[in-house]
Amino acid sequence: MVSTEEVPGRRIVKTMGVVSGSTVRAKHVGKDIFAGLKNIVGGELKAYTELLGESRDEAIQRMLEEAIGRGANAVVNVRMATSAITPGASEILAYGTAVVVE
Amino acid sequence: MEIWDVLGLLFVFLIILVIAFFVFFGPISFLISMIFSRRKHRKMIDDVMDRVSSTVNEYGRDPLTNKKNPSKNEQISEAKMIQANFVVGPGWWNQWIASWHTLFGGNISSFDDVLMLARQDVLQSLRDQASEGGFDEVVNVRLESARISYLSAKSNKYIDVFAYGTAIKYANSNLSD
Numbered sequence: 001m002v003s004t005e006e007v008p009g010r011r012i013v014k015t016m017g018v019v020s021g022s023t024v025r026a027k028h029v030g031k032d033i034f035a036g037l038k039n040i041v042g043g044e045l046k047a048y049t050e051l052l053g054e055s056r057d058e059a060i061q062r063m064l065e066e067a068i069g070r071g072a073n074a075v076v077n078v079r080m081a082t083s084a085i086t087p088g089a090s091e092i093l094a095y096g097t098a099v100v101v102e
Numbered sequence: 103m104e105i106w107d108v109l110g111l112l113f114v115f116l117i118i119l120v121i122a123f124f125v126f127f128g129p130i131s132f133l134i135s136m137i138f139s140r141r142k143h144r145k146m147i148d149d150v151m152d153r154v155s156s157t158v159n160e161y162g163r164d165p166l167t168n169k170k171n172p173s174k175n176e177q178i179s180e181a182k183m184i185q186a187n188f189v190v191g192p193g194w195w196n197q198w199i200a201s202w203h204t205l206f207g208g209n210i211s212s213f214d215d216v217l218m219l220a221r222q223d224v225l226q227s228l229r230d231q232a233s234e235g236g237f238d239e240v241v242n243v244r245l246e247s248a249r250i251s252y253l254s255a256k257s258n259k260y261i262d263v264f265a266y267g268t269a270i271k272y273a274n275s276n277l278s279d
Contacts, residue, residue: 001183002268004170004242009178009270035191035260040131041138042193042216043146044223045260048250049189052262056185078183080266082248090250090262 001064001075001096010101016070020095021062024085025055052092056080059094072098132194139193143215150222157229165232166225166267168243177273184240185266186227189250190220197259220263221245232269243267 006012031047038045059080067075078096085091158164172178192200196212203210224245232240247263 002181002242003183003244003266004181004268008172008181008241008268009273010181039191039260040135040194041142042135042191042196043142045189045191048260048262049187052187052189052250052264056187056264078266079244080185080246080264082246082250082262082264084248084250090248 001060001078003078005077007074007076007099007101010074012076012099013102014100016067016072016098016100018095019063019066019070019072019075019098020093021059021064021066022091022093023055023058023062024091025051025058052082052090055090055092056094059092063094063096067096067098070098072100074099074101132198135194139195140212140215143193143212143219147215147219147222150219150226153226154222154229157226157233160233165229165238166240166243168241168267170242172239172241172270172272174239174272178270179273179275180237180271182235182237182269183266184228184231184235184269185264186224186231187262187264188220188223188227189260189262190216191260192216200259217247217261217263220247220261221265224263224265228265228267228269235269235271236275237269237271238275240267240269 002008035045035047060078063075063078075096075098078094081093081095083091083093167173192213193216196210196216200210200213225243228240228243243265244267245263245265247261250260250262
């Protein structure tokens with residue numbers, strides 16, 4: 001999986017179309033309150049960093065599963081998007097082009 | 103004195119404590135934020151910049167680029183996508199200042215610090231990952247930021263900064279590790 005248009009050093013044999021994966025996640029209220037307290041002074045909110053990191057991994061995993069299902073062995077031009085769909089939860093979307101490289 | 107009198111007094115005392123907590127919690131937290139917020143962010147920025155310069159020294163150049171193609175036209179043995187994110191809370195003081203600035207307009211310098219901290223930190227995480235994995239270069243680096251809100255859109259303005267790129271390793275790598 002790469003974010004460039006081609007896999008560096010390999011030749012693309014076949015394109016299998018766009019694949020995507022998404023996930024919506026929220027943290028439980030205790031962590032929300034703790035993060036709220038931490039935000040009085042500011043700084044890194046580790047609970048949310050972890051949450052979004054896990055969500056991205058999951059979105060990527062779903063995208064890869066779709067790519068494998070189509071018989072691809074690589075995903076190129078991967079892009080990520082984040083949106084806060086409801087207060088308290090955010091959606092992570094990963095998409096890319098599934099390809100077969102030699 | 104009856105037992106109920108003691109319990110009643112205790113109850114009144116508890117209620118006063120709870121009210122005092124809610125009355126004073128806001129102002130005291132705000133004061134703490136005013137005094138420590140900027141200092142904390144500056145310190146975190148200094149830490150990150152130290153780490154940045156040590157990695158750049160190790161490579162002899164900055165390994166990150168947002169060019170689409172590798173800088174050297176050599177054979178590549180490995181390519182892998184790497185990513186990092188950082189959620190930053192600006193602090194009450196910054197949020198308050200920012201809300202005032204929307205009235206008068208202008209540059210919100212304290213908010214710049216917060217965003218710069220988050221951006222430099224994610225980019226440094228990419229450099230760290232590249233250096234740990236023994237990669238020569240990270241190409242096609244992209245930065246993205248999103249606001250993640252909690253409960254009400256008005257209260258806290260957490261900002262998520264996310265960076266990703268493709269780490270590549272040349273077949274005849276000139277890195278020692």
